[in-house]
Amino acid sequence: MTLTLTSPVTALRGVGAQKAAALAKAGIYTIMDLVRHYPRAYQNRSDIISVAEAALICRTQESVPPAAFILTVAGEPKVSMIRRGMTLLKFKAFDESGMLEVTYFNQPFLKDVFHTGGVFRFFGRPALGAGRVQLNSPIHELYSPEIPLPPIVPVYPLSQGLSQKLMQSLVREALKVAATELFDHIPRPLLEEKGICTLSYALRNIHLPNDTDALETAKKRLAFDEMFLLSLAMSSQKKKREADGAPIFSDRDVSPLLSCMPFELTGAQKRAVSDISSDVAKTTPMCRILCGDVGSGKTAVAAAALYMAAKNGYQAALMAPTEILAKQHYADLTELFGKLRMNVALLCGSMTAANKKKVRESLASKDGPKIVVGTHALLSDGVDFYNLGLVITDEQHRFGVNQRAALKGKSKGCHSLVMSATPIPRTLSLVMFGDLDVSRLDEMPPGRQKVGTFCVDESYRARLLGFIRKQRDEGHRTYIVCPAIEEAPKKAEDPEEMANLLLIPDLYDSEPPLKAAVQYAEELSKTLPDLRIGFIHGKLKAPEKDRVMEAFVKGELDVLVSTTVIEVGVNVPEATLMVVENAERFGLSQLHQLRGRVGRGRAKSYCILVSDSKNEVSKRRLDIMCKTNDGFKVAEEDLRLRGPGDFFAKGGEFRQHGGIEMPFSSSISDTSVAEAAVETALAIIKEDPDLSSPRHALLSHIVSSMYESSKDTIS
Numbered sequence: 228m229t230l231t232l233t234s235p236v237t238a239l240r241g242v243g244a245q246k247a248a249a250l251a252k253a254g255i256y257t258i259m260d261l262v263r264h265y266p267r268a269y270q271n272r273s274d275i276i277s278v279a280e281a282a283l284i285c286r287t288q289e290s291v292p293p294a295a296f297i298l299t300v301a302g303e304p305k306v307s308m309i310r311r312g313m314t315l316l317k318f319k320a321f322d323e324s325g326m327l328e329v330t331y332f333n334q335p336f337l338k339d340v341f342h343t344g345g346v347f348r349f350f351g352r353p354a355l356g357a358g359r360v361q362l363n364s365p366i367h368e369l370y371s372p373e374i375p376l377p378p379i380v381p382v383y384p385l386s387q388g389l390s391q392k393l394m395q396s397l398v399r400e401a402l403k404v405a406a407t408e409l410f411d412h413i414p415r416p417l418l419e420e421k422g423i424c425t426l427s428y429a430l431r432n433i434h435l436p437n438d439t440d441a442l443e444t445a446k447k448r449l450a451f452d453e454m455f456l457l458s459l460a461m462s463s464q465k466k467k468r469e470a471d472g473a474p475i476f477s478d479r480d481v482s483p484l485l486s487c488m489p490f491e492l493t494g495a496q497k498r499a500v501s502d503i504s505s506d507v508a509k510t511t512p513m514c515r516i517l518c519g520d521v522g523s524g525k526t527a528v529a530a531a532a533l534y535m536a537a538k539n540g541y542q543a544a545l546m547a548p549t550e551i552l553a554k555q556h557y558a559d560l561t562e563l564f565g566k567l568r569m570n571v572a573l574l575c576g577s578m579t580a581a582n583k584k585k586v587r588e589s590l591a592s593k594d595g596p597k598i599v600v601g602t603h604a605l606l607s608d609g610v611d612f613y614n615l616g617l618v619i620t621d622e623q624h625r626f627g628v629n630q631r632a633a634l635k636g637k638s639k640g641c642h643s644l645v646m647s648a649t650p651i652p653r654t655l656s657l658v659m660f661g662d663l664d665v666s667r668l669d670e671m672p673p674g675r676q677k678v679g680t681f682c683v684d685e686s687y688r689a690r691l692l693g694f695i696r697k698q699r700d701e702g703h704r705t706y707i708v709c710p711a712i713e714e715a716p717k718k719a720e721d722p723e724e725m726a727n728l729l730l731i732p733d734l735y736d737s738e739p740p741l742k743a744a745v746q747y748a749e750e751l752s753k754t755l756p757d758l759r760i761g762f763i764h765g766k767l768k769a770p771e772k773d774r775v776m777e778a779f780v781k782g783e784l785d786v787l788v789s790t791t792v793i794e795v796g797v798n799v800p801e802a803t804l805m806v807v808e809n810a811e812r813f814g815l816s817q818l819h820q821l822r823g824r825v826g827r828g829r830a831k832s833y834c835i836l837v838s839d840s841k842n843e844v845s846k847r848r849l850d851i852m853c854k855t856n857d858g859f860k861v862a863e864e865d866l867r868l869r870g871p872g873d874f875f876a877k878g879g880e881f882r883q884h885g886g887i888e889m890p891f892s893s894s895i896s897d898t899s900v901a902e903a904a905v906e907t908a909l910a911i912i913k914e915d916p917d918l919s920s921p922r923h924a925l926l927s928h929i930v931s932s933m934y935e936s937s938k939d940t941i942s
C-alpha cells in the first residue's frame with residue numbers, strides 16, 4: 228500500500244496502538260499531522276567548540292550556553308554507586324586542545340556505548356568542576372566524518388509516551404511521503420515573484436534545516452502562508468457577502484441628528500460619516516472597520532449610521548461585547564435619539580424572560596423600534612428582525628472571531644460596520660481584514676488632555692513610591708500593571724531543556740526578572756502601609772475580581788496592582804497614574820491601551836514605564852511612548868521597530884484572530900513578508916474573486932475549511 232498524507236500514523240513502521248494513542252494526545256493522527264507538527268526549538272549542534280574554548284567560557288562567563296564538541300573517548304568508563312540505586316558513569320574525553328570529563332547519572336548501560344578511542348559528537352552545557360571542564364549528561368551521537376550528522380536538530384513538543392528520537396524518525400518518514408504527495412497551494416510564479424520558497428522546501432527545512440539560513444527561509448514561507456490565507460479568507464468572505472446585496476439608504480442627511488449632539492464632529496469623525504454615507508448609497512453591502520483609540524468618539528459615528536438606517540425605514544442593531552457596555556450605549560443613544568422622538572430598544576441577558584420576549588416580538592414587527600442595542604450573543608441568535616439593514620459591532624479591543632461572526636449570520640444582506648479600539652497599522656489591517664474598508668479616527672475630540680508619559684529605571688523606585696503616595700494625598704488613584712501573576716519558577720536546570728531554550732533568546736536570560744502582581748502587592752503594602760492596596764489577576768474567580776474592581780471604582784482602594792486584565796472596559800476617572808512594571812515586556816499597542824485607562828477625568832494624569840532593560844530596541848520603543856499619545860503613530864512605530872511578530876504573538880493585539888493561531892507570523896520581524904502576503908492575496912482575489920478557477924481549487928478548499936474549523940468558536 229502506498230502511503231498518502233492522509234494515511235493514519237499507524238501505517239508507518241513501528242507505530243502500534245500504544246504509540247498511536249500517544250501521538251493522538253499530541254493531536255497527531257495522520258502523516259500530514261506529523262509534517263505539520265513543527266519543532267518548538269532547535270539545537271544548533273554544528274558550532275563545535277574546543278575543550279580549551281569551553282574552559283575559557285566557563286571561567287569568564289556567568290551563564291554558559293550549551294555547546295557541541297567532537298571528542299575521543301580517552302579510557303573505558305567507570306561506573307560507581309553513589310547512593311543506593313544511583314550510579315555515576317564517568318570517563319575522560321579529549322580533542323587536540325585538551326581533556327574534559329563526561330558524566331552520566333543512572334545510565335550505567337552507556338558503558339557499552341563508550342569505548343576507548345570512540346569518537347562522538349556531544350552536546351551539553353560545560354561547567355567547571357575539580358579544576359576541569361565537565362559535561363554532565365550530554366546528548367551524544369556516534370561521529371564519523373563519512374556520515375555527516377544533522378547540523379541543526381529539531382526539538383518537538385511532546386506528549387507522554389513520545390520521545391524526541393521517536394518524533395524525529397517519524398517526521399523523517401512523513402517528510403518522505405510529503406516529498407511526492409504534497410501540492411503547493413500557491414502557484415509557483417506568485418512565489419517566485421515574492422521570493423518565497425515552495426511549501427515542500429519549507430516543510431523539509433522547518434524540520435531538518437541544513438543551516439540557519441534554510442531555517443529562516445522556511446519560517447518565512449510558513450509565516451507568509453498564515454498571513455496570506457487569513458487575508459485571502461477575509462477578502463473572499465467579503466466578495467461572498469457582496470453577492471448578497473444590501474438595501475440602499477437614499478436619505479443620508481444626518482444634520483438633524485448632528486444638531487442634537489452637544490459638540491461638533493471632529494474632522495476624522497466627519498470623514499468616517501461620509502465614508503459610511505457613500506457605502507450605504509449602494510446595493511453592495513458596507514464592510515467597514517472603524518478604528519479609533521478609546522475616547523476618539525466612535526459612538527457618535529455609530530449613531531450617525533444608525534440614524535441613516537432608521538430614517539430610511541430599516542432596522543439597525545448595535546452589538547456590544549459586554550452587558551455593561553451595551554447598557555452604556557443604550558443610555559447614551561436613548562438620550563440622543565429621544566430628542567428626535569426615535570425609540571431605542573435594549574436586549575441583554577440580565578433582562579427577565581418576559582421582557583426579552585417582548586423586545587424580540589417588537590423587533591419582529593413592522594412598527595417596532597428601529598434601533599436596538601444588545602450584546603453580541605443576544606443579537607446573533609433568536610431574533611427575527613422585521614427588516615434589519617445595518618449591524619454595528621463594537622469590538623472594544625477584540626478582533627477576530629466576533630468580527631467574522633459579524634460578517635455573517637444576522638448581518639447577511641445588511642450593511643456592516645465594526646468598531647475597534649485598537650489602532651492598527653495599514654499593512655496589518657490588510658492581513659487581518661483582507662480588503663475590508665477602513666475608516667480611522669486619528670484625531671481626538673478637542674480638550675482631551677495628554678497623559679504625561681515617562682520612562683524610568685529601578686533607581687527611580689523611591690521617588691516613584693513618593694509619587695504614588697502623592698496621588699493618594701490628592702484624592703487620586705493609581706494602577707500598577709505587572710507582566711506576571713506570581714514569581715516565575717526557577718529556570719529549568721535540565722541540560723536538554725536548557726539547550727532547547729538556546730534558540731529562543733527571549734526565554735534565555737536576556738531580560739530582567741519579571742515583577743509579579745501577587746508578591747508585588749504584598750511588598751508594596753509593607754512599604755506603603757498607610758495606603759489601601761488591592762490586586763487582581765486573570766486567575767482570580769470572577770466574583771473576587773468584581774469585588775476588588777468595585778472597591779477600586781468606589782475609592783475603597785488607593786492602588787490596584789494587576790496583570791493586564793484591566794485592559795478591557797474599565798472606566799475610573801479618578802485614576803491618574805498608570806505604572807507599568809517591566810514595560811519592555813509589553814507590546815507598544817498594549818502599553819498604549821494601558822495608558823488609556825488614565826486621563827479620563829479632569830486631573831492631570833501620568834503613565835510611568837518602569838524598565839531596567841538595556842536592550843536598545845526596547846529603549847527606543849519605550850521612548851516612542853513618551854513622545855506621542857497618538858495610537859496610530861505608536862502602532863506604526865512598533866511595526867517598524869519590531870516587525871509584525873508582536874501583533875500576532877501571545878499577549879499581542881491580534882492573538883487568535885478568528886480562532887486561528889499564527890505561530891510563524893508571531894516570530895517574524897520582517898514586515899516585507901506581511902506586505903508580500905497581502906499583495907499576493909489581493910492579486911488572487913482581483914483575478915479570481917470567488918476562487919473558482921481550477922488553478923485555485925486547493926486554495927479554495929483550504930480557505931473554506933478555515934471557516935469550517937473556526938465555526939465552533941464563533942459565539
Ligand code: ADP
Nearest residue numbers: 490491492493520521522523524525526527672
Ligand atoms: P470611543 O471611541 O472610545 O467609543 P466615545 O464615543 O465613547 O469614544 O466618546 C468619548 C467621549 O467623547 C464621549 O463622552 C463623547 O461624548 C465625547 N465626544 C465624542 N465626539 C466628540 C466631539 N467631536 N467633540 C467633543 N466631545 C466628543
Ligand code: MG
Nearest residue numbers: 522525526621
Ligand atoms: Mg466606545
